[in-house]
Amino acid sequence: MENTKFGCFFLVFLGIFSAxxxxxxxxRITWLPGQPENVNFAQYSGYVTVDKSAGKALFYWLTESPSNPESKPLLLWLNGGPGCSSVAYGAAEEIGPFHIKNDGKSLYLNKYSWNKEANLLFLESPVGVGFSYSNRSSDLYALGDSRTAKDAYKFLVKWFNRFPQYKHREFYIAGESYAGHYVPQLSQLIYRxxxxxxxxxxxxxGFMVGNAVTDDYYDYIGTFEYWWTxxxxxxxxxxxxxxxxxxxSSQHPSIVCNTALExxxxxxxxxDPYSIYTRPCNSTASMKRSLRGRYPWMTRxxxxxxxxxxxxxxxxxxVQLAMHANVTKLxxxxxxxxxxxxxxxxxxxxxxxxxxxxLIAAGLKIWxxxxxxxxxxxxTATRYSIDALRLPTVNNWSPWYDNGRVGGWSQEYKGLTYVTITGAGHxxxxxxxxxAFILFNHFLKDRSMPSRSR
Incomplete structure (x- = not known):
């Protein structure tokens, strides 16, 4: 009888494992159009349904590490907006292994891709962003921070069931801009x-956020001060x-405030306010709107x-066929x-x-x-917000170095590390x-940014 029970259990387990x-x-992505020849990492993309009754599904793209992916952590990257794609920004022009050539048809390898240090999971969130969709159109008009966090959490639970090899693996979340809302809120939900x-x-x-929308009052104070100074x-x-x-509120400014902002x-x-010393592209056909919803007056x-x-x-x-995207023909x-x-x-x-x-009280790693x-x-906006936390300083404000040159400055507080990167925009x-790659490496290792002596 015992052998029969064991045999049944084994068959059930084998069936689940096979599925x-x-x-x-x-x-699995076997090949992307325009992909270079020397690609030595696995990648997957597709949909995870977060609400079956509404036909609501979120699109993801996983790019594993080229070396020892089974021993490396998993990082979820989110872009903000609200409404902007992590495939467009995080993956295709920032931390992902592929960047797109100016012909719009072929790819090249990113020398400083973060997948050298971690397996990268890019999520287009919420529904209505990129390839993510809902069959119930009213969902697109009832979105907000809370709904976005809950759907992202549902996505993660189901995604980990699809990729059980990542269960119990060290997991981090990172993002920028309005993901300064997404990342902490999803982090709080997971923690609870x-x-x-x-x-x-x-x-x-733990989590890491960059140039992040954090607090309406301090964001405004710091932003106006930056413009003036x-x-x-x-x-x-x-x-x-x-x-x-x-x-x-910066989300719903008054008429008088809007006049001043204009x-x-x-x-x-x-x-270009997103990078004030950078010459923008001559073409105005496509303009980034990373905070268009948050600051509608910011047109460029x-x-x-x-x-x-x-x-x-x-x-x-x-490309959509290779990535198993747009299966419902949006x-x-x-x-x-x-x-x-x-x-x-x-x-x-x-x-x-x-x-x-x-989350600081919980002992999570926060950069x-x-x-x-x-x-x-x-x-300046971020510094005002951090100052409002009234955290004890562990290591004072000091420069960090890259090959003997100042890469920025950092300050370590009890429960939070703050790092600036000189010459970088949004x-x-x-x-x-x-x-940025050096920053990510030190975040994962929870080490101070490199000093001149290193």
Whole structure:
């Protein structure tokens, strides 16, 4: 009898294991159009249904590490907007192993891809972003922070069931811009769901955010100060902004605040606020809207033409076929940012600082970084938010070095590390890929940024 029970159990286990392998293989990317020859890592992409009744599914792209992927952690990368694609930004022009050539048809390897240190999971979230979809169109008009976090959590639970080899593996979350909301909120949800579980399947260890929307009040103070101290706006506009905007919300600014913001925008002139010292792409056909929903008055954005290449590449039928994407034949083309999602955003808490306090107390690893040439979520805004946490300093503000040159500055607090990257704009890994790679390496190892003596 015992042997019979064991045999039945073994057959059930074998059936589940075989089905899991089959689902993984169904998502395996065997070859991407325009992919270089010397690719030595596995990659998968496809859909995970997060609400069967609504036909709601999120699209992911996993690029494993080329060396010893089974021993490396898993990193989930999220872009913000709300409404912008992590495939377009995080994967295709920042930390992913492939970047797109200017022909919009072929790829080249990113020398400083973060998949050398971790397995990278890119998620297009929420529904309506990129290839992610819902068959219930009303879902696109009822999105917000809370819904996004809950759907992302459902995605992770189901994704780990599809890829059980990643269960119990060290897991981190990173992102930038409005992901300064997504990342802490998803982190909090995972942390709370893991409470009381001795060995959680999602072995969450910490998060990292860059040029991150954090707190409406401090973001405004720091942003206006950055504009003024960098000569982007007049004295009178600076005073108007402080008078009109600080009492309100950046998600829903008052009429008077909007007037002041529009005046500031006109005084900027023809510069790129996402990277104030960078010459923008001559083409205006595609403009990044990483914070379009958050700051609707900010009409220009960083566009070194990479978005145009993404729009070409990910709309190619052969690319979508290779990535198991657009299986429902969406009635609109893939785009870097959704025109709908950010416009109808309904839920955006004014501050993430209470979540920081909770997760710092929990002992999670938390790093925050800033590119210092970004005028949209500038270094001053982030410093004001961190200062508001009133954390004890462990290591004082000091420069860190890359090959003898200052790469930026850092300060270590009890429970949080803050790092700046000199010369980088809103998308740090795009502007300073080598320095961003060094940052990620030290984050994973929880080591201080390199000093001159190293």
């Amino acid at each position: 899991t392998l089959a689902n993984q293989e169904k998502d 769901r893991n409470k009381g579980i001795a060995k959680p399947e999602i072995n969450f260890k 960098h000569g982007l706006i007049s004295d009178s506009t600076y005073k108007s902004l402080k008078t009109a905007c600080l009492a309100g 005046m500031a925008d006109s005084e900027f002139g023809n510069i 954005a960083y566009d070194p033409c990479t978005e145009r290449y993404s729009n070409q590449y990910f709309n190619l039928p052969e 009635p609109y083309p893939w785009s870097t940012c959704s025109d709908i999602v950010g416009t109808y955003w309904s839920d955006s808490p004014q501050s993430m600082l209470p979540i920081y306090r909770e 925050v970084f800033s590119g210092d040439t970004d005028a949209v979520v500038p270094i 998308e740090v890994p795009l502007h300073r890929p080598r320095q």
